[in-house]
Amino acid sequence: MNIAFFLTPKKDVIYETPNSTMRQALERMERHRYTAVPLIDKSGKYVGTLTEGDLLWKLKNTPDLNFKNTSKVFLKDIPTHMNNMPVHIDSDMKDLISLAVNQNFVPVVDDNEIFIGIIKRSDIIDYCYKKIFNTKEKVESI
Template sequence: MNISFFLVPKAEVAYLDLDSTMRQALEKMEFHKYSAVPIVDRHGKYVGTLTEGDLLWQIKNTQSFTLELAEQIQLKDITRKMKNKPVRIESKMKDLLSLAISQNFIPVVDDHGIFIGIIRRREIIEYYANSVEQGSTDIDNITN
């Protein structure tokens, strides 16, 4: 199955620019109630994922942390512990299954590494659950 059927396009995804500040990240994540968001550079390339844990570690390791100080800390200066691996748009569903085990969403990029959207873990699980319900118990048939 073509993964583009499950793609949430970039225009509908809350993401952050690498030059954004920590405060902007905190506010965006709070507003959307997300625990992780993709980060893109000024050319639109996917560079990683920022998590709540990354922000908490930054707060812990910043002496005398304040929200005013968070306005000066850029995302490019925050250590990211999670390495969410992206897939290309021509990937197959079976390529997503192993990534969905450890990632809430899978970033999708084009041939040039430009971020074009995400596929959420929920859609991947629903796809496989529906395949099993419809009687496809052969994993090779399900993952193609």
């Protein structure tokens, strides 16, 4: 199976850039109820993953930082603690699943390392669930 089957294209992905502010990320993550988002640089390359934890650690470890002045903090200045490893669009299912075991989403890049979307672990699990139980239901009904 081609992993592109599971791809959520970039146009449908909520992501941030290293030049976005902490406040922009907080508000966007809250609005979409995400705990992590990909970081994409100005050339379109995946450069990392920003998590709620990264934002909380920055807030905790910066004494004068409060919600009001998060608009002065750029994401490039926030240490990240998780880096979801990407796969190439032509990768096989084994490579995808080996990463999805430990990542809520797997970034997907093209041959030039340009970010083209993500594959959500929940979509993989949903597909497997349907395959297993639809097949099982057919066998049981015979």
